Amino acid sequence: MKILVPIKRVVDYNVKVRVKSDNTDVDLSNLKMSINPFCEIAVEEAVRLKEAGVASEVVVVSVGDKACQEQIRTALALGADRGIQVDTDQKPLPLSIAKLLHKVVEQEDPSIVLLGKQTIDGDNNQTGQMLAALAGMGQGTFASELKIDGDKALVTREVDGGLVTVALSLPAVVTTDLRLNEPRYASLPNIMKAKRKPITVTTPEELGVTIESTVEVLKVESPASRSAGVMVDSVEQLIEKLKTEAKVI
Amino acid sequence: MTILVIAEHDNASLKPETHKVVAAATAIGGDIEILVAGHNCQDVAVNAATLSGVSKVLVADNQSYADQLAENIGLLVADLGKSYSHILTAASTTGKNFLPRAAALLDVNQISDVIRVESSDTFVRPFYAGNAIATVKSQDTIKVLTIRTSAFDGVTQEGSAAVVAIDNAHDAGVSSFVSGEMTESERPELGSARVIVSGGRGMQNGENFAMLEELADKLGAGVGASRAAVDAGFVPNDMQVGQTGKIVAPELYIAVGISGAIQHLAGMKDSKVIVAINKDPEAPIFQVADYGLEADLFDVIPALNEQL
Numbered sequence: 001m002k003i004l005v006p007i008k009r010v011v012d013y014n015v016k017v018r019v020k021s022d023n024t025d026v027d028l029s030n031l032k033m034s035i036n037p038f039c040e041i042a043v044e045e046a047v048r049l050k051e052a053g054v055a056s057e058v059v060v061v062s063v064g065d066k067a068c069q070e071q072i073r074t075a076l077a078l079g080a081d082r083g084i085q086v087d088t089d090q091k092p093l094p095l096s097i098a099k100l101l102h103k104v105v106e107q108e109d110p111s112i113v114l115l116g117k118q119t120i121d122g123d124n125n126q127t128g129q130m131l132a133a134l135a136g137m138g139q140g141t142f143a144s145e146l147k148i149d150g151d152k153a154l155v156t157r158e159v160d161g162g163l164v165t166v167a168l169s170l171p172a173v174v175t176t177d178l179r180l181n182e183p184r185y186a187s188l189p190n191i192m193k194a195k196r197k198p199i200t201v202t203t204p205e206e207l208g209v210t211i212e213s214t215v216e217v218l219k220v221e222s223p224a225s226r227s228a229g230v231m232v233d234s235v236e237q238l239i240e241k242l243k244t245e246a247k248v249i
Numbered sequence: 250m251t252i253l254v255i256a257e258h259d260n261a262s263l264k265p266e267t268h269k270v271v272a273a274a275t276a277i278g279g280d281i282e283i284l285v286a287g288h289n290c291q292d293v294a295v296n297a298a299t300l301s302g303v304s305k306v307l308v309a310d311n312q313s314y315a316d317q318l319a320e321n322i323g324l325l326v327a328d329l330g331k332s333y334s335h336i337l338t339a340a341s342t343t344g345k346n347f348l349p350r351a352a353a354l355l356d357v358n359q360i361s362d363v364i365r366v367e368s369s370d371t372f373v374r375p376f377y378a379g380n381a382i383a384t385v386k387s388q389d390t391i392k393v394l395t396i397r398t399s400a401f402d403g404v405t406q407e408g409s410a411a412v413v414a415i416d417n418a419h420d421a422g423v424s425s426f427v428s429g430e431m432t433e434s435e436r437p438e439l440g441s442a443r444v445i446v447s448g449g450r451g452m453q454n455g456e457n458f459a460m461l462e463e464l465a466d467k468l469g470a471g472v473g474a475s476r477a478a479v480d481a482g483f484v485p486n487d488m489q490v491g492q493t494g495k496i497v498a499p500e501l502y503i504a505v506g507i508s509g510a511i512q513h514l515a516g517m518k519d520s521k522v523i524v525a526i527n528k529d530p531e532a533p534i535f536q537v538a539d540y541g542l543e544a545d546l547f548d549v550i551p552a553l554n555e556q557l
């Protein structure tokens with residue numbers, strides 16, 4: 001069984017981004033970039049399925065400029081077998097990314113496509129669902145457990161109010177939640193080995209997809225800032241303030 | 250211009266999230282219709298018909314919609330959605346699951362987590378964990394939006410819309426419901442609670458959450474948690490507040506033993522009044538707290554429980 005893992009290069013999760021002074025976008029210059037945390041969990045899950053003998057090959061794919069090869073290498077160091085970069089300087093919206101991934105799915109014919117549930121930059125939480133729709137596959141979103149049972153995937157999903165388990169016919173799309181697993185660290189020998197693993201480069205043109213943007217960003221602003229309030233000295237004072245000043249209890 | 254709102258429900262009752270999505274639809278302006286897709290969900294439809302500003306309620310009552318499987322609801326919404334200018338639902342786990350699927354089938358983009366409506370084609374949404382707010386204009390023929398319900402006040406229930414059954418069955422046949430394991434709680438749901446008491450790693454273990462529950466009961470509050478508390482197994486994950494958990498904006502948010510990482514702040518910093526109780530004076534949570542108390546929570550919470 002082959003597993004395809006789409007990953008994204010995003011600003012590191014510990015970085016607090018700032019909005020550019022001309023309000024066109026956030027300023028990403030000179031910031032630390034990493035593999036999106038949810039994508040890392042997807043890579044880890046795919047590698048574990050390979051180690052368990054369920055999967056035979058793990059292929060990672062990323063849509064972006066040449067710099068995203070760095071994150072593909074990271075995934076290869078974590079145990080993926082080979083990489084595909086869909087080379088573009090544009091920043092496609094989830095629908096275009098899903099269309100590109102759909103073409104890659106048609107070429108690679110994986111049994112499972114494992115994605116993160118959302119990227120921490122766009123916060124869209126759309127791509128996996130859109131890909132599943134285009135490919136006509138079942139979807140197990142926000143997965144906290146994934147089991148393969150014959151020709152079905154059993155996915156336990158984190159939903160408001162608890163957990164729900166669904167059975168999906170393979171091939172299927174699964175998106176990861178934080179609690180699916182704890183990603184490993186890449187060891188130095190594995191980082192060295194990853195340098196020799198192949199990355200093929202393709203383009204949206206080769207895949208026959210035109211990247212379209214139907215959503216125009218008019219402006220990007222900083223959120224209304226919240227200033228620090230007051231420190232109180234005692235529980236009595238806290239209750240007093242909440243009762244008489246804030247009037248919330 | 251006709252707007253389709255997809256109701257959030259559990260086949261038995263309408264969730265208050267739907268009231269808020271209708272408020273967002275009202276801000277767009279136009280005729281508003283509600284779709285209730287489920288099984289044996291007539292009561293939900295009757296309730297939805299009372300929401301102010303709604304002109305019609307469509308009920309798709311079919312076994313294939315009983316478990317809100319995205320594959321089936323997605324097909325239904327994509328099929329019906331063609332004749333609407335806007336399709337809206339709550340940015341809940343249900344809405345996030347099926348709506349992007351419907352959008353892709355309609356070949357349009359989706360705008361996630363809308364916090365403000367500027368006009369019928371211009372919307373405001375946060376990204377980068379709420380550290381940036383984008384105003385975006387959609388050129389799509391059908392605007393597909395999930396609504397951040399904490400950013401809208403729900404509409405009243407003074408309407409009397411017609412309830413119309415529709416015969417529109419879809420079964421993609423690729424997925425099935427196996428089991429569900431819901432967390433039982435008597436306390437208000439986080440999304441609609443007026444007060445929330447949240448605990449973090451500082452709680453040390455799950456048993457200590459009983460102290461917070463006692464406080465929550467005194468305040469009529471919901472109980473939330475940080476990712477650290479969930480990952481450590483103190484509480485179930487549906488209690489997580491943050492970028493990847495629930496986004497809340499109660500009148501009062503009490504953060505106990507929570508440092509205030511970017512990802513947690515993303516889920517609660519629009520609360521009206523924030524109280525932080527932490528023994529670390531450097532904890533980032535104090536930078537957003539209206540009232541901070543630098544002290545050991547194991548002294549403070551019992552004292553609060555006693556004095557309230």
